[in-house]
């Protein structure tokens with residue numbers, strides 16, 4: 001069987017096989033753990049990640065690692081996303097999403113109930129950087145629509161939100177980037193299919209029921225580029 005399942009495979013097949021190519025040197029079918037932090041480098045290589053093409057060879061593990069890449073490809077297949085990045089924690093993934101998108105003068109619409117660390121980020125740190133925040137009940141799409149302004153850059157939902165488990169059924173339409181984080185144990189991987197442009201998940205919560213690991217993932221879904229480029233009308 002092909003080791004890189006396309007969309008015709010079901011979720012369970014993708015969970016087992018996606019991203020796991022046999023080792024090209026030994027033919028080993030189980031993924032190797034690559035512990036190296038650095039890789040053979042071209043003498044002309046640039047020590048900056050700026051302008052690095054997506055298909056550049058591995059260079060430094062913070063930028064990319066073969067074992068982590070396999071996880072990212074599996075997560076991508078499960079989520080139906082264009083790209084995924086794995087992080088050391090859920091908050092690292094969520095913070096990366098905010099800092100990749102938001103600049104001084106931008107406006108963020110966010111769920112009025114979120115995980116405590118996300119709330120702290122949006123109570124203090126982001127406003128201190130000149131980012132305006134409006135918190136709304138994301139289960140009320142009219143309230144979300146009313147909160148959107150021409151400066152709104154990101155609409156961020158958390159579903160089921162932590163701690164009260166209120167649901168946001170759908171990504172609100174916003175003319176900007178719609179992103180979502182989730183708090184579920186054994187929940188579904190389908191936030192990209194639900195119409196968002198990006199999503200992030202605390203991996204420890206989602207896959208390990210807070211038992212024995214912390215991780216975080218961020219996905220880029222279809223329409224990200226266009227949504228990133230435009231603001232609300």
Ligand SMILES: Cc1ncc(COP(=O)(O)O)c(C=O)c1O
Pocket residue numbers: 088089090091092094115117118158161162181182183202203204205214215216
């Ligand atoms: C909704 C939500 N976001 C973010 C986090 C933070 O994840 P981490 O502890 O891996 O940083 C959690 C943790 O439970 C969470 O439930």
